[in-house]
Amino acid sequence: MLSGFVSFDMNEPTLRSEYGNERDLDLLRPLWLCLHHHHQSIAPILAPYAGEDASWQTRRRFYSDCLLQKGSFVLLAYSGEELIGYALVLLQPTSSMWSDTWVVGDRTAELETIVVAPEWRGRGVASLMMDRVEAELEKLGIKDVIIGALPTNSEVLELYRRRGFEPTWPVMTRFAARTRR
Numbered sequence: 001m002l003s004g005f006v007s008f009d010m011n012e013p014t015l016r017s018e019y020g021n022e023r024d025l026d027l028l029r030p031l032w033l034c035l036h037h038h039h040q041s042i043a044p045i046l047a048p049y050a051g052e053d054a055s056w057q058t059r060r061r062f063y064s065d066c067l068l069q070k071g072s073f074v075l076l077a078y079s080g081e082e083l084i085g086y087a088l089v090l091l092q093p094t095s096s097m098w099s100d101t102w103v104v105g106d107r108t109a110e111l112e113t114i115v116v117a118p119e120w121r122g123r124g125v126a127s128l129m130m131d132r133v134e135a136e137l138e139k140l141g142i143k144d145v146i147i148g149a150l151p152t153n154s155e156v157l158e159l160y161r162r163r164g165f166e167p168t169w170p171v172m173t174r175f176a177a178r179t180r181r
Helices: 022-042 052-067 125-140 154-162
Strands: 005-009 014-019 073-079 084-093 107-115 145-147
Touching: 005 125, 014 022, 014 107, 022 073, 022 084, 052 073, 052 084, 052 107, 073 125, 084 125, 084 145, 107 125, 125 154
Parallel strands: 107 145
Antiparallel strands: 005 014, 014 073, 073 084, 084 107
């Protein structure tokens, strides 16, 4: 079980991270909604998007389910007492979707969400959170990691590439509520 406090090694002396749990999930709503709005702004072609309340209620249930899985965790990033980001990682047995084609371990981590408050983006907070996530996964012996991103989110895709991730299985959608172009 994860616990405790981990300091960020940065020029911001007030930056810190700590592991959260189910009781902390409601703290994530404002940051999730920032990410939800960010998705809408960088990928308007994918509209219509779920409303704020429906989006958060669904995401919160999903996070709660994720945290029930052994080894899964949420990392909270703070500046002083202000929550400025989080990363939620789901650990689970590797799906045959991966193991039927690639050589992978028996457990896989999926970085379900990583988000940083808009005013903190571009300042290395996401990289620092990913460092903490990768350190925890290393302790758990997990080497295979999956991360998803919208194809128009070029900044985060570049961050992931710099960290050794490669596009592997793009997902295409055709949702009935979306107007065909």
